[in-house]
Amino acid sequence: MLKDAVTFTLKKTDPRTKARRGTLHTPHGDVETPVFMPVGTQATVKAIKPDDVARLGDEGCGLILSNTYHLYLRPGHELVKKAGGLHRFMNWNGAILTDSGGFQVFSLGPLRKISEEGVKFQSYIDGSTHFFTPEKSIEVQEALGADIIMAFDECVQLPAEYRYVKESVERTTRWLKRCKEAHKTVETQSLFGIMQGGTYDDLRRLSAEQIVELDLPGYAVGGLSVGESKEDMYRVLDNCVDYLPAGKPRYLMGVGTPDCLFEGVERGIDMFDCVIPTRNARNGSVFTSRGPLSIKRSEFFDDFTPLDPDCDCTVCRNYSRAYLRHLFKSNEILAAMLLTEHNLHFLVRTMEKIRKAIEEDRFPELKKEFFDAYYHSGTTARV
Numbered sequence: 001m002l003k004d005a006v007t008f009t010l011k012k013t014d015p016r017t018k019a020r021r022g023t024l025h026t027p028h029g030d031v032e033t034p035v036f037m038p039v040g041t042q043a044t045v046k047a048i049k050p051d052d053v054a055r056l057g058d059e060g061c062g063l064i065l066s067n068t069y070h071l072y073l074r075p076g077h078e079l080v081k082k083a084g085g086l087h088r089f090m091n092w093n094g095a096i097l098t099d100s101g102g103f104q105v106f107s108l109g110p111l112r113k114i115s116e117e118g119v120k121f122q123s124y125i126d127g128s129t130h131f132f133t134p135e136k137s138i139e140v141q142e143a144l145g146a147d148i149i150m151a152f153d154e155c156v157q158l159p160a161e162y163r164y165v166k167e168s169v170e171r172t173t174r175w176l177k178r179c180k181e182a183h184k185t186v187e188t189q190s191l192f193g194i195m196q197g198g199t200y201d202d203l204r205r206l207s208a209e210q211i212v213e214l215d216l217p218g219y220a221v222g223g224l225s226v227g228e229s230k231e232d233m234y235r236v237l238d239n240c241v242d243y244l245p246a247g248k249p250r251y252l253m254g255v256g257t258p259d260c261l262f263e264g265v266e267r268g269i270d271m272f273d274c275v276i277p278t279r280n281a282r283n284g285s286v287f288t289s290r291g292p293l294s295i296k297r298s299e300f301f302d303d304f305t306p307l308d309p310d311c312d313c314t315v316c317r318n319y320s321r322a323y324l325r326h327l328f329k330s331n332e333i334l335a336a337m338l339l340t341e342h343n344l345h346f347l348v349r350t351m352e353k354i355r356k357a358i359e360e361d362r363f364p365e366l367k368k369e370f371f372d373a374y375y376h377s378g379t380t381a382r383v
Contacts, residue, residue: 004217006148006190008249014363018241018268021358024249026095026147027188028087031063032355033249034265036256036347037097037273041067043090046278047340050092057348062094065273068140069101073123077143085145098146100137102153134178142185150220151179153194158227165198172196173210180214190217192251198223199232201239208243219244220251234263241268258287258350258374262367265354277347281339284328287346289373300325313345
């Protein structure tokens, strides 16, 4: 039997919650979990250099996400393969996870058509027509060379009718089997399956039972943060995480605000990704320990304090709110760079604190301290 490229060591579970502490072993280094993955959609985490991403937090960031759909359309997976794979192409020495393209394809709405064979869609770049199958997604991801590759699934926009979600779950399972059959680079890349099922608990259980039968190296919870409320997402997670094997990593796709990270970890999630920290930064919004803050607000015109007095990132140590507001209002590229670095540092550092708290059996206390400051700190940080 071939050895999986990516394995997982579960080191500790919090005695009062489902929070877990582990290590993800990849061909490009170990990654401590729970972990937040910065999103590098098109072979770059926007507005920050790869070596600066690697230095985020105190322990560094060792895992990022790139996207199959976007890289397939431009510059093309064959070019990336010719360059030596994503790691060499983008000069990233850490681990990489590639999304299968399923979410992007299904978010195209009327520009795509689903069949049992796959999905026909139009390029958002030039309108050209393409056809993605499970086999094609695996082909592209193998060419890209990521450490972790995701199964091609159908991500249903919520709310959705029970009948359609059930059909989607069954189609996703059939597609996963085809992905596994097509996947040949087992010793260098690991395939993760994706649980679907919308907000229906019985369909989440059905999906989990079907994908776990395939004994994959890891599993993702997909189809959340796609239109439902946070309360509904947490309710779904309360149960569906337990349907996945304890000895395998659990990945909650597309979720990454500070509150959701704590709530996800509390429910047993090990891996997260989200575009929000980089996207918000480019729009002048940052995370702070005292709540979100919009650097665009007029009261920061002559505010010479740091973005977050409790943050130890290079941005907070060296630049004031007044200067960052000036850069943003002047449309300077440096504004996006500095705000992005701060937001990513904030999340990576938060995950470091969470990991330490789990080790020390004080995760619930850390969560309470964080939420008390984040939501109840008065007017220090303003959106």
